[in-house]
Amino acid sequence: MALIEEFNQQGTFLFRWRSYVPGCILLFCFLYLPQVSYYKGSYSNNLIWLGMTFAVSSIGLFVRCFTIGFTPARTSGRNTKAQVADIVNQTGIYSLVRHPLYLGNFLIYLGPVLVLRDLAIASVFVLFFLAYYERIMFTEEYFLRNKFGETYLSWANRTPAFLPRLTGYTKPKLPFSFKNILKREYPSLFGMIAIFTLMDLVQVYFQEPNLALSGNIWKPFHSYFFGSGALFYLLARFLTKATKLLDVEGR
Secondary structure, X not given: OHHHHHHHHHHHHHHHHHHHHXXXXXXXXXXXXXXXXXXXXXXXXXXXXXXXXXXXXXXXXHHHHHHHHHOOOOOOOOXXXXXXXXXXXXXXXXHOOOOHHHHHHHHHHHHHHHHOOOXXXXXXHHHHHHHHHHHHHHHHHHHHHHHHOHHHHHHHHHOOOOOOOOOOOEOOOOOOOHHHHHHHHHHHHHHHHHHHHHHHHHHHHXXXXXXXXXXXXXXXXXXXXXXXXXHHHHHHHHHHHHOOOOOOOOO
C-alpha cells in the first residue's frame, strides 16, 4: 500500500509538470540539429524526409482529434490540471486503448525526434516517454479505480493501456464534433507547423552557409507551409475567442 501511494504521489507531481516535457524534448532536438546533414545530401531529399516525419506527428494529431471529437466534457482523458471524471470513457477509441491522448502525444513528439535520424536518440526518447508517462497513467488510473471501482476495473482488464488493440471497437454514443476538434486542437496543428518550419530553417542555415551569409534561408516552401498554418491559426483563434460558433453543448 505504501508503494502504491508513493507511485501515486510521483505521478501527481509529474502530471503537474507534464506541459514542460515537450519543450525539453524540442530543445534537445534543436541543439542537436546543427549536426544533422541533409538527407541523402540534398535539400529536396531532406524535404521529403521532413514530410515523412511530419506525417508521423500528423498521425498523432489525428489520434488526438479522433479522441476529442467524440469525448464529452468532464470525463476521463479530458483532465488538464487535475484528475476529473464524471464517467469512464469506454466507447470510441477508448474501447481500443485506455490512454489515446498520450498515444497521440507520443507520436506528435516522435516526429521531430525522427528528423534527427539517430536510432540511439529515438530509442532514448521512447524509453524516457514511457518511463515519464507511466507514472502519470498510474496516477490517473488510481483515481479512476478508487472512484468507479468495478466499472473501471472491468473496462481496464479488457483494454490495453497504450498500444491499441485492433478489434472490439464500440461506437460512441455522441456524434463526431468537428467544431470541438477545431476549438481545442488548432494550437497543436499550428505548433507542429511552426516547429517543423523552424527545424527546416535551422538545417538550411547550417547546411547552406552561403545562404546563411546572405540572409536568404527563407525558401518558398516556408512561405506556403508556415503562411497557411498561420492563417489557419488566426482564423481558428478568432472563432474560438471572439465568437461562440465553435461551442458545442456538453463538450
